[in-house]
Amino acid sequence: MxxxxxxxxxxxxxxxxxxxxxxxxxxxxxxxxxxxxxxxxxxxxxxxxxxxxxxxxxxxxxxxxxxxxxxxxxxxxxxxxxxxxxxxxxxxxxxxxxxxxxxxxxxxxxxxxxxxxxxxxxxxxxxxxxxxxxxxxxxxxxxxxxxxxxxxxxxxxxxxxxxxxxxxxxxxxxxxxxxxxxxxxxxxxxxxxxxxxxxxxxxxxxxxxxxxxxxxxxxxxxxxxYGETIHDRCPRRAFYDQGLFAKSFDDEGARQGWCLFQLGCKGPTTRNACATVKWNGGTSFPIGSGHPCLGCSQPSFWDAGGFYRPLSRPAGLGPGMAAAAVAAGAALGAVAASKRPSERQPVTLDDLETKS
Amino acid sequence: MTMSFANGLAALRPRIDAPVAAFLSSCVRCGLCAEACLFHTETGDPKYAPIMKLEPLRRLWSQEFTVMGRLGRALGLSKPMSDEDFARWEELVYDSCTLCGRCSLACPVGNDLTLMIRKLREGMVAAGHSPEGLRKAAHRALTDISPVGVGAQSARKLIAAQSREVGIPIEIDKHGADWLVLISSMEYIAFPEMLGALARLFKAAGQTWTIASDAYEATNVGVQIGSCDVARAIVARTVDAAHRLGVKGVVTPECGHAYQALRWEGPNLMGQAFDFEVIHLIDLLDRWRAEGRLKTKGKSGLRLTYHDPCQTSRRGGLDPQARRLLNLVAEDFVETSDPGPWNWCCGGGGGVSANPRARDLRFKVFAAKKRQLEAVRPDAVVTTCSNCRNVLEESLEHWGMELPVLSLTELVAEYLDEVPS
Amino acid sequence: MSLLLWAKGPGFALAAVLFLLGTAMRLAEILRLGRGTDLARPRGAAGGQALRTVFSRFLPAPGLFARSPVVHAGGYVFHIGLLVVVIGYGPHLAVLGIGGRGLPAGLIDGVTLLTMAAMTALLAARLRDPVKRLISGPGDYGAWGLVFLPLATGFLLVNRVLLPFEPLLALHLLSVEVMLALLPFTKLVHAFTFVLARGYAGAIAGRKGAHS
CATH class of the missing domain: 3.40.50.700 (NADH:ubiquinone oxidoreductase-like, 20kDa subunit)
Structure with a gap:
């Protein structure tokens, strides 16, 4: 010192x-x-x-x-x-x-x-x-x-x-x-x-x-x-609540300033103060400029499933994996249900004789 | 003695096919089948839920024909089936199911529970767990042709008497006749007038018919007890007779199960398609009506209602035929509630009426039919199944109701326009 | 890895694999058994009636609604409600890759509550009615839970109740994944097999010219 x-x-x-x-x-x-x-x-x-x-x-x-x-x-x-x-x-x-x-x-x-x-x-x-x-x-x-x-x-x-x-x-x-x-x-x-x-x-x-x-x-x-999410203080939050979403960067919703959730916005899961403090002397922040939040302050944000993929959309399954699962399941089921020889004795007259 | 638990399973396994697996896979345990079953609605006992009656079949399917069931069994997670299961289910599978098919029609996922009960009985009988009454009847059917003991000589006498009564010859074993006609057990012992009515109708229609001396009986106890061996032996007699006599077709009488047994199970039991037609009497009469062969005169003034036999209406689709014929001869025909496909069973089908042990239960569940009849207050009830007819009469008597039960065939014959000589 | 990332990545893949594998397995189990050739001459058309029956069984059987009002009313509200929520909610459409704006959020909220209420009534009926209690096993109650949880977590998520967005979204996705993964191995598989069951019933009756 x-x-x-x-x-x-x-x-x-x-x-x-x-x-x-x-x-x-x-x-x-x-x-x-x-x-x-x-x-x-x-x-x-x-x-x-x-x-x-x-x-x-x-x-x-x-x-x-x-x-x-x-x-x-x-x-x-x-x-x-x-x-x-x-x-x-x-x-x-x-x-x-x-x-x-x-x-x-x-x-x-x-x-x-x-x-x-x-x-x-x-x-x-x-x-x-x-x-x-x-x-x-x-x-x-x-x-x-x-x-x-x-x-x-x-x-x-x-x-x-x-x-x-x-x-x-x-x-x-x-x-x-x-x-x-x-x-x-x-x-x-x-x-x-x-x-x-x-x-x-x-x-x-x-x-x-x-x-x-x-x-x-x-x-x-x-x-x-980092106590609140971007979503909590987002100026576009009202559109999310109304279900009004921009579907592309150039559609009417985007022009109207609707919620960017479906364009991949990570605001709901990102804890930071961008929405209130903003950048460049309080001028704006990404969502304010029409771009979804990338969630850059969250752990492993690079691997969080794609910047432009909606938060709630799972990664999906490759066609090869899907086909393999279907084939394996079908084979398993077919084997389990295949008929096996089962020797049956016919019902005879003797069988029908009254017995206790 | 071939009946054993193992043999029961062996008989049941081949009955499990894609429809059975689809049905059992689809059940969501909604319980609606119970609400459609008169054994549940009239007793309130939950054990009569139709899906419950299928438990042995469901377990065998699950344990032996599904991945998870086989896995569960290998890991000891499911209880292996035992003879005890079959024994405990005998009452449910035989005494409390008439194979009426109402549950099958009501099931929201489309499960044909009735078809599955029919299949389950194959296993039950092979395991030695079928009702004594049905076993006795099956034994008689195999040894004496008739399950109720009407020997060939007695049948011949009854036929001759009716022939004399109506003054029209009824030829036995007539080669080259148009139709070989089967007569049901109940008609021989309780409603022989049917024979006379048939003579008049065939004559009016200008068709020749005959009854075979070695296949004069329509009832197929094999289908009721659920033994393909017994059922095949009975069907074989009719097939042989039809071939021997060179008929164009075989007519099954006013009997629901006889129709199902010969018309639908018959070729499959024999392993080959029939080279002759099989038709239910009511279907044939309606065909004649459409062809203009049946001329009637006058109508009954009685207030008549119709009891739909389950196997001809719901599971046979012959309910419109019956109504067309009925309207030919009835001035005041009134439908009960739930007519046609949704009829309520008399309580005695599917071998229940041949099972004395089930008698009290059968009378109890007749309450459903009783309510229907009381609501329309008819002068007589008409039906097209001799077993229904007999069960209706017995049950009405049991409940102290005075109500004549008529045969539609006999009713139509009664109003035939002058039989040409 | 956060729970949400797991749910969106490996969790979803695992659920999808189990769902596809299980569904193919259950359908193969059925179809492998096959059907014998029916040697009886047909009296009606099997195919047409099979198709008709697939749809006609959506309607209640005469007289049964009155006998079992809860199962019918609850069943309709639950099934239709579930369908509306699953394919009517905007974000679901986005996840499913279908276009369209979806139904108003308020409507979806209402339908979700109604659906959960119907399910609760159905559960109560199952516990109270002697028949349903007798024929029900752990699988029936388990399947109820499998369907109820996605509805409940979805409702909490949309209305931001109890937990923050991220854990709720993760729980919602996980509950859907668990349901998907177990669907083929529970009675929920009827979502697929009902078509086969109704079709077979219709074909069998149709061939006879009988009712189905």
Whole structure:
């Protein structure tokens, strides 16, 4: 932890006025489901907070999560987040490279042992470590070494949280999520491809202001951002309830803004805040733009049965399999019901003689 | 002694065919067959549910002819069948089923339960679990031709007496006659006037007929007890006689089961198609009516109703023929409820009337018919089955009802326009 | 793998295989037994009456409605209701790959409730009526459950009751899959074999010129 000036000073240094900062805090308090009266307290806490050291590890990822974070809106969220923390190691953003970069990481770990945060994006190739090495270290080793002295781990994006694209079938690298390899440390999953910037900043702000992580659900996601489904807050929800569905991207239903369920929308099974927070400065989100939700923040969303296949439509059976089942059944039935020789003695006169 | 449990199963197995499997696969246990069965409606006893009567057949089919049943048996999940099962079902299969076919017509999935009871009886009799009364009747039918003991000599005398009565010769064993006519047991012993009526009708229609001295009996106890061996032996007599006498066709009398036995089971029992026609008397009379061969004069003024015999109406489709003939001679014909295909059985078909053990039950379930008759209050009830006729008379007497039971054939003969000499 | 994904993938495939295999098996069991050639000269047309009987048995037998009103009324409401819900509900049409908008959601809700009410009445009748109680076995009550569960989970799913969407959708799919998988091995197979049964009955009677 650097003995640097407080956040307020840094922000001013970055050209962000107190008014902008308070506006940001009010929005953040709302996003974190805090009562509005807590907004000033949040601001005060943030201003007073000492910046934690953050080590950002990138594994099998596409840098989309970093893009999402740094393209954040609001009063230069990028600057806020970078002011909130001391980003001591980040492949994409750091100036240092090679041995110097690795040295910076080790320095930060030593200086802030037990207090620094690890943010990780991307999955870990357990099957074949050769797919992703950094400075000659395997991803798993780098992670293990780095989290050993961390206060908490934040898995950013669906790859880090659930394995993501790399873990999709047939998972050639043997990719696993961060949480699989971290024991004894709290892990927060912030899934999404990419995740909402607010979800990332919210978790960090919560940690800074209250010294602990927000409440998590069974998949390790902060409930405040992942407590409801897209469907629960979808502006097209009324059409679903009325049974009005777009059947193609170019039909009358699509033009009327009807529900996209039958075009494969995963809104009903996807927990995220896109429908309320939205993207690009609150401009819109996929469903708002006429595209079904892909469910990118859900586990194994790549393998969830097809982006454009309705949620309720099963995968189906190949004609070969169907024919084999029918043939096997017919053969089984025919064998069971085949007549077997059965010797019958005819009824004789003697048989008809009265007997008791 | 060939009767045994194993022989019962062996006799039953070949009866299980695609229709039986389709029927047993389709049953949803809705219980509607019970509501159609007079043995259930009149007693209220659930054990008389027709589908229940088929349990031994269902179990044999399931255990030996289905994948799951065979699997279940191999794993010891189902109780193997035993002689005890056949023994316990004897009363249900014989005493409380007249093969009337009402359940078959009512079943929503189309199960012909009656056909299956008929098949099940093949196994029951081969296992040695058939009623004594029916076994005795079958024995007599095989040894003395008549199941009720009307020997050839007695038959000959009865025929001669009736011939004299109406003044028309009835020739026995007449070679080259148009028709070989069978007479039912009940007609010999209770309604011999039928013979005279036949003589007058055939004469009026200008057709020749004869009765065979070795096949003068129509009743086929084999079909009733459910033994193809006995049934075949009885059918064979008629087939031989028809061939020997060179007739064009064989007429089955006013009897439901005799018609089913010869017309429908006959060729299959013999293993070959008949080269002569088999026709029910009522069908023949209606054909003559249509051809203008039957001229009647006057009509009965009595209020008449018709009792549809199950095997000729529901399971024979001859109900329109009977009504056309009836309207020829009846001025005041009134239908009971559920006429034609939906008639209620007299309670004595399917061998029940030949089974003394079932007598009280048969009288009890006659209540259904009784209600129908009481609702229309006829002067007489007409029918086209001598067994129905006898059972109706007995049951009406049992219930203290005064109601004459008439034969449609005799009624038509009565109103024949001057028989040309 | 989540329950929903399992239900949509392997679960559905397993159910479909069992359904196809079992149905083919049951039909083969029947058809393999065959029928002997009827040597008696026909007196009527077997084929026409077979076809007629397949349809005529949809109508109640005279007098039986009054004797067994619950079975008849309940039976009609249940069968027709099930058909309406299965092929009248928009999302079902989409799953089945059939076009069309489907019936209004409110109507489907009502029909579902009515169908479940009819099934409950039929179950009560089965438990109370001495005949039906006597002829019923575990298979009859089990089959009732197999059909009732998809209706119940479907209703909860549409109305978002008790559980969130995803687990309800998974349960609904699973209940349908269990029903499909077991259909051939229970009395539910009558959905297919009734055509054969009625057809055979009609053909047998039709050949005689008798009633069916």
């Amino acid at each position: 650097s003995d640097s000036p407080g956040l307020a000073t840094l922000l001013r240094h970055h050209g962000i006025g107190r008014r902008d900062f308070l506006t940001f805090c009010a929005g953040l308090a709302s996003a974190l489901a805090l009562p509005p009266v807590l907004a000033p307290k949040l601001a005060h806490a943030l201003e007073a907070a000492r910046r934690p050291s953050v080590i950002w590890l990138s594994f099998q990822e596409c840098t989309g999560c970093t893009e999402s974070l740094t393209r954040a809106d609001q009063p230069s969220l990028e600057q806020i987040i970078l002011s909130m923390v001391s980003l001591d190691y980040h492949h994409t953003l750091q100036a240092a490279s090679g041995a110097a970069a690795e040295a910076a990481r080790r320095q930060a770990m030593a200086d802030n042992h037990g207090r620094y945060l690890v943010m990780a994006d991307g999955s870990i190739p357990l099957g074949d470590p050769g797919y992703c090495t950094i400075g000659g270290m395997s991803s798993a080793d780098l992670l293990a070494q780095t989290v050993a002295g961390a206060a908490a781990v934040i898995a950013v994006g669906s790859c880090a949280a659930f394995g993501g694209l790399a873990a999709a079938e047939p998972n050639p690298t043997g990719a696993v999520p961060i949480s699989r390899l971290v024991t004894g440390k709290p892990v927060v999953n912030i899934p999404g491809c990419p995740p909402l910037p607010l979800a990332m900043t919210g978790v960090i702000a919560h940690f800074l202001a209250f010294g602990r992580l927000p409440e998590l659900d069974s998949l390790g996601r902060p409930r405040v951002f």
